[in-house]
Each structure stands twice: as C-alpha cells, then as structure tokens.
Amino acid sequence: MTRFQANQNTGRKPLSRSMRVYQKAAIVFVIVSLLLLLAVLYLSVSKATITVVPNSVLVSATSPVEITENPLGSGQVKGFVYSDTYTKARTFTLPKEGATIKEGKAGGMVTLINETDSDQPLVATTRVLSKEGVLFRLDEATTVPAKGQIDVMVHADKLGASGDIGPTQFTIPGLPVSSQSVIFAVSVDPMVGGVAYVRVVTAEDLDNAAKELSDEILAESKTLLAKDVDQSIYNGQAFNAEEIERVTDTEPGSEAGAFNISYTAKVTGVFYEKETVALQVENDLYNQLQAGNEIVSVNRDGLQSSIQSVDTLKKSATLSVYLDGFGAISSGSDLLNKNNLIGKSASEVVSTLKASESIKDVSVSFTPFWLKRVPKLKDHISIKVESAQ
The missing domain is CATH 1.20.5 (Single alpha-helices involved in coiled-coils or other helix-helix interfaces)
Structure with a gap:
C-alpha cells in the first residue's frame, strides 16, 4: 500500500x-x-515553629532611698523617722560549767511591815527569822513607818545552801512577843547566794549580756516608736539600736558567780510606704538585667531595708533597700535571632539554643511535616517564648 x-x-x-x-x-x-x-x-506553606522554655534567673538590686516627712525631689519617699533612748538593767548568773563551788551568805530583799501607830526603828544586823527557822540579819539600820512598810536587804546568818530559801514570812525575834504579830517581814523573791558557782568573767560574757539587753530594748521600742504611725499606710519599717552607755559592776578577768549590767541605747525607727519604696528600687532591678532579658516577677514581699544614716534635725533617714525578682530571656534576645537559625535542622536548632544557660528546653515543629530544615524566609519562622518556670 x-x-x-x-x-x-x-x-x-x-x-x-x-x-x-x-x-x-x-x-x-x-x-x-x-x-x-x-x-x-x-514556599508559601512551609513554616517552622520554634518553642522556647527559658530558665528563670534571680535578679537583685540594693539601692539607697531617703525617707523624709516632706519629700521634695526624686529619690525621696514620704515617711517618718522617730528616735528615743531606753535603759535596761539586770543581774546575769554565769553558767555552772567550768565553775568552782563557793559558799556564801544567801541574801535578798524583804518587805518590813508595821501595822502599829508608831514608827519602829531597827538597827543594822537586826535578826529576822523565817518560818522555816533560817535566821537572817538586816544589812543596814532602818525605820519602819507607822501603818507602813519599807524594803530592805537581808543576808543569812550562816554560810551555805541552807539560806537559799523561797518566798516566805519572817518574824523579828528581838521585838516583844506582843509586837511580833504586827511588825514582821515578807519576801516575794527567793534568797540566793548560799552556794555560788564562781568562775572567771570574760569580755564575751559581758558582751553577750549587753547584746541580750540591746535585743530586748529593740523589741520593746518598736511598739513604742510606732504608736503615732498609721501602719495600714506606712507598712514598711526599719530599726537600729546605737549603744550609748554600758555599766557593769564586774571587770573581765575577775571571779564571780553573777554580775550586774546596765545598758542604754538610742533606738531609731523609720516608717515608710512599702509599695512606693519597692517601685523606686524596681527601676534599679531592671538595670541589672542582661541585654535581651526581661523581668518576669518581682518579690515585693521580700523587700528588706536597713538604716544607713539618720539626720535627726531634718527628721530624715537613708535606707539601704534590697529587692529581688526573676528575669528570663525575651523574644528580642540576640540568641533568638532568626538569621542564626535559617537552614538548620530541628536537632541543630535545639543544640544551638540549649547551649545557652538562659534556655531550659526547645521544641521544633515543621509544616508541612516532611520539611526537614528551617525555611529561608524569616517571616515563615515563628519563635514562641513560654513563661519561665
């Protein structure tokens, strides 16, 4: 074909x-x-989502803040400054450890009572007999007023523990029997000193006693100094105690079983609005942050203050105020710059970011699911920073 x-x-x-x-x-x-x-x-549907869990980091700041009744400029906060002087005295008994036993004449205070219409003179060494049968003598001559009473010191007639008796009632054997029921003595505190544990008094013993009195003065004065302050508003406070005088009847190196000490201190109290002070110091807290970090929480309840200086004439004081909180990496950190992550695989992204102590955990997801690397277009990269844990 x-x-x-x-x-x-x-x-x-x-x-x-x-x-x-x-x-x-x-x-x-x-x-x-x-x-x-x-x-x-x-290209239009490809996307990488990178989720970052940051580590929280403690951030703190200590700043001076001036408290005054009439604030005029920045750095000053309204508040009140009060001061007063207080004195406490006490007898301190030394611990028995390492001490030697020494007998003495027990002694103490008794109250002489006269229920008659006439004054009753008593000479020194006048006997007073406890109802337990222990004899004591007056240290000094005295006169018990009619229908009155007077406190005097007495000591046991004999050395030893027999004189260490508790509160009791005494008769005066030298008076006529008819007078002994209306002129008598009573004690409120026990007699002590019949047996003493004596050791060398150290400077540390005296310092510890002064510290105890100072702490008691400080604790008691807080209420007294705050009596005119509305603490519902001025709810922040700082105190200090400055030693004015310390007097003791015993020198370091001497032997004793006890010693007397009197301590005088000037206590200053500063009262301020806690929230206002916290806000002022909070500005300095932000200045402590590393670049690319942000504050995630501020511990205002943990604010601490101490008195640096006091101007009593101006009724002002400068406080040293401590405030802390927690900071964490923010989405604006250079560490999360998308240019540093383009073209990386999921494992490379994780290892790159977790190399920083600022990051606790990282997860990466791709769309579509078969995508293996971070897209080259930055607007197709989403970085989410979760709340710090």
Missing part, C-alpha cells in the same frame, strides 16, 4: 515538523509551570 493510500485510509494528515516542536514546547511549559506552582506552594 502506498503512503498516499495509507493516509487516505486513516483520514489524518501527518504533523509538520514545526508543529511537533510546538507540541513538545507546550508540554515542557506545562511541566515547568507545574513545578513552579509546586515551588510557590511549598
């Missing part, structure tokens, strides 16, 4: 050479267009 006959039989004309070229070009164009469309779709 000839070619002419074949073409006639099929009813089709053979494509020209140029048409075949156009046909192939069209197919290539369609394929390229599809590939470009897929690429555009890929």
Whole structure:
C-alpha cells in the first residue's frame, strides 16, 4: 500500500515538523509551570515553629532611698523617722560549767511591815527569822513607818545552801512577843547566794549580756516608736539600736558567780510606704538585667531595708533597700535571632539554643511535616517564648 493510500485510509494528515516542536514546547511549559506552582506552594506553606522554655534567673538590686516627712525631689519617699533612748538593767548568773563551788551568805530583799501607830526603828544586823527557822540579819539600820512598810536587804546568818530559801514570812525575834504579830517581814523573791558557782568573767560574757539587753530594748521600742504611725499606710519599717552607755559592776578577768549590767541605747525607727519604696528600687532591678532579658516577677514581699544614716534635725533617714525578682530571656534576645537559625535542622536548632544557660528546653515543629530544615524566609519562622518556670 502506498503512503498516499495509507493516509487516505486513516483520514489524518501527518504533523509538520514545526508543529511537533510546538507540541513538545507546550508540554515542557506545562511541566515547568507545574513545578513552579509546586515551588510557590511549598514556599508559601512551609513554616517552622520554634518553642522556647527559658530558665528563670534571680535578679537583685540594693539601692539607697531617703525617707523624709516632706519629700521634695526624686529619690525621696514620704515617711517618718522617730528616735528615743531606753535603759535596761539586770543581774546575769554565769553558767555552772567550768565553775568552782563557793559558799556564801544567801541574801535578798524583804518587805518590813508595821501595822502599829508608831514608827519602829531597827538597827543594822537586826535578826529576822523565817518560818522555816533560817535566821537572817538586816544589812543596814532602818525605820519602819507607822501603818507602813519599807524594803530592805537581808543576808543569812550562816554560810551555805541552807539560806537559799523561797518566798516566805519572817518574824523579828528581838521585838516583844506582843509586837511580833504586827511588825514582821515578807519576801516575794527567793534568797540566793548560799552556794555560788564562781568562775572567771570574760569580755564575751559581758558582751553577750549587753547584746541580750540591746535585743530586748529593740523589741520593746518598736511598739513604742510606732504608736503615732498609721501602719495600714506606712507598712514598711526599719530599726537600729546605737549603744550609748554600758555599766557593769564586774571587770573581765575577775571571779564571780553573777554580775550586774546596765545598758542604754538610742533606738531609731523609720516608717515608710512599702509599695512606693519597692517601685523606686524596681527601676534599679531592671538595670541589672542582661541585654535581651526581661523581668518576669518581682518579690515585693521580700523587700528588706536597713538604716544607713539618720539626720535627726531634718527628721530624715537613708535606707539601704534590697529587692529581688526573676528575669528570663525575651523574644528580642540576640540568641533568638532568626538569621542564626535559617537552614538548620530541628536537632541543630535545639543544640544551638540549649547551649545557652538562659534556655531550659526547645521544641521544633515543621509544616508541612516532611520539611526537614528551617525555611529561608524569616517571616515563615515563628519563635514562641513560654513563661519561665
């Protein structure tokens, strides 16, 4: 069969050479267009989400704050400054450890009572006999007023523990029997000193006693100094005690079983509005942050203050105020710069970020799921910083 006959039989004309070229070009164009469309779709939907859990870091600041009744400038906060002087005295008994036993004459205070209409003079060494049968003598001469009473010191007639008796009642054997029921003595405190434990008094013993009195003065004066302050408003306070005088009847190196000490201190109390002071120091707290970090919490309840200086004439004081809180990395940190993460795999992102002590944990997710690396377009990268734990 000839070619002419074949073409006639099929009813089709053979494509020209140029048409075949156009046909192939069209197919290539369609394929390229599809590939470009897929690429555009890929780029438009590809996304990396990086979730960061930061480590919280303690941040603290200590700042001076001036408290005054009439604040005029920055750095000054309204408040009140009060001062007063207090004195306490006490007898301190030394511990028995390491001491030697020494007998003495027990002694103490008794109250002489006269129920008659006449004064009753008594000479020194007048005997007073306890109802237990222990004899004591007056240290000094005295006169008991009619229908009155007087306190005097007495000591046991004999050395030893027999004189260490508790509170009791005494008769005065030297008076007529008829007078002994209306002129008599009583004691409220026990007699002590019949047996003493004596050791060398040290400077530390005296310092510890003074410290105990100072602490008691400070504790008691807080209420006294605050009596005119509205503590519902001025709810912050700071105190200090300055030693004015210390007097003792015993020197370091001497032997004794007890010693007397008198302690005088000037106590200053500063009262302020806690919230206002905290806000002022909080500004300095922010200055302690590293670049790219932010404050996540402030511990205002933990604010601490101490008195640095006092101006009694101006009724002002400078406080040293401590405030702390917690800071953490923020989304604006250079560590989370997207340029540093482009093209990295999930594991590379995690290892890069967790190399910093500021970051506790990192997770990475890709869209679509088969994506293996962070997209090159920064607006397709989402970085989320969760709250610090």
